[in-house]
Amino acid sequence: MELKEIMKLRRAVNFFDPTQNVTDEELKQILETATLVPSSMNFQPWQVIVVREPEAKERLMKAAMNQTKIVEAPVTLIVLADKDGWRAGHPTVEKVWENLLTLGYMTDKQRSWFEKGPEKLYGGPEKSLAFAVKNAAFFAMAIMLAAKDLGIDSHPMDGFDHEAVREAFNIPENFFVPVLIALGHFDKSKTLMPPKWRKSWNEIVWQYI
Amino acid sequence: MELKEIMKLRRAVNFFDPTQNVTDEELKQILETATLVPSSMNFQPWQVIVVREPEAKERLMKAAMNQTKIVEAPVTLIVLADKDGWRAGHPTVEKVWENLLTLGYMTDKQRSWFEKGPEKLYGGPEKSLAFAVKNAAFFAMAIMLAAKDLGIDSHPMDGFDHEAVREAFNIPENFFVPVLIALGHFDKSKTLMPPKWRKSWNEIVWQYI
Numbered sequence: 001m002e003l004k005e006i007m008k009l010r011r012a013v014n015f016f017d018p019t020q021n022v023t024d025e026e027l028k029q030i031l032e033t034a035t036l037v038p039s040s041m042n043f044q045p046w047q048v049i050v051v052r053e054p055e056a057k058e059r060l061m062k063a064a065m066n067q068t069k070i071v072e073a074p075v076t077l078i079v080l081a082d083k084d085g086w087r088a089g090h091p092t093v094e095k096v097w098e099n100l101l102t103l104g105y106m107t108d109k110q111r112s113w114f115e116k117g118p119e120k121l122y123g124g125p126e127k128s129l130a131f132a133v134k135n136a137a138f139f140a141m142a143i144m145l146a147a148k149d150l151g152i153d154s155h156p157m158d159g160f161d162h163e164a165v166r167e168a169f170n171i172p173e174n175f176f177v178p179v180l181i182a183l184g185h186f187d188k189s190k191t192l193m194p195p196k197w198r199k200s201w202n203e204i205v206w207q208y209i
Numbered sequence: 210m211e212l213k214e215i216m217k218l219r220r221a222v223n224f225f226d227p228t229q230n231v232t233d234e235e236l237k238q239i240l241e242t243a244t245l246v247p248s249s250m251n252f253q254p255w256q257v258i259v260v261r262e263p264e265a266k267e268r269l270m271k272a273a274m275n276q277t278k279i280v281e282a283p284v285t286l287i288v289l290a291d292k293d294g295w296r297a298g299h300p301t302v303e304k305v306w307e308n309l310l311t312l313g314y315m316t317d318k319q320r321s322w323f324e325k326g327p328e329k330l331y332g333g334p335e336k337s338l339a340f341a342v343k344n345a346a347f348f349a350m351a352i353m354l355a356a357k358d359l360g361i362d363s364h365p366m367d368g369f370d371h372e373a374v375r376e377a378f379n380i381p382e383n384f385f386v387p388v389l390i391a392l393g394h395f396d397k398s399k400t401l402m403p404p405k406w407r408k409s410w411n412e413i414v415w416q417y418i
Contacts, residue, residue, distance in 0.1 A: 003358045
């Protein structure tokens, strides 16, 4: 589908048809497309927990202000943003360096110079959180668009208790959960509310120089 | 253009052709498309500084590790993520409540209940930063895709000194700058490097339940 069409059609859907599935094949396509987004130094500090089982959905719903869309949607993704995803020794980070060497983005001699960057740019609690959340949000945004491209609706949620979600799914401290994404098909027996207001150019552009 | 095509063609371009412009008309189209992304409670805590003037580009480049693409690209956006963008009294927040009333998302009686949410969900330094960065990143991601849809290349950067950028453009403390986005056209006299490695399903899915 055309990007502009997807951008207009994508709506945060509150009611999912529990009889319509999202298959693993579809989910794979969605994640494969989404993972093409850029990330800081290509570190891709994102992972997901795929929540499908009724028991797991109940557990997640309880930690998320009892939002029933979690049990109605066939699948909800818990998006994980890795605050350690820039550290030396992290398996993805090491893989990125190897890939940059192989592709010729850097030489062996430049490696130690490259390796100094992340600590400077993403070290410290504020910067590592921003690093993780920003990149995981790029990925999450693309998930919602790639889903709509397959005719699959979504609902991004941040109305949840972070500690309760962490506990319910044994999520380690290095991960921050920026968003849950319910995926499914809009329940057509319900009415979709009209689109909400959006900022105009003048409200977006803070300074033009 | 088709979303999948855009996702594949969008590359972080290092060399921009300084003779090819991005017009304000194009920039308006890009921001108008991008602002359709979802945000927490529709608060849209994003703004941009549009950097076009040679002097302003130089100033930005100096705060961003002297990355020459900033002066070569016709325009660079400084993306601002508003950490206060959920607070009662914020003009956008008040506009959102009015809009929800008008469209029937909430009644007058529910308003005080709605108004209690943001403080609980986004209050405190960690949560307000994550709120701002996540939503601004949704917007930034869509900017890069909407640009490519118009044949415009981009480069997201976080290799910059946050305090230096803040100082150079008088950015108040409520804003965090998650990313700079250079926009322009790839300099075809240069060679585009091959696409970098991306995580596979197994590396993305942390838990499947």
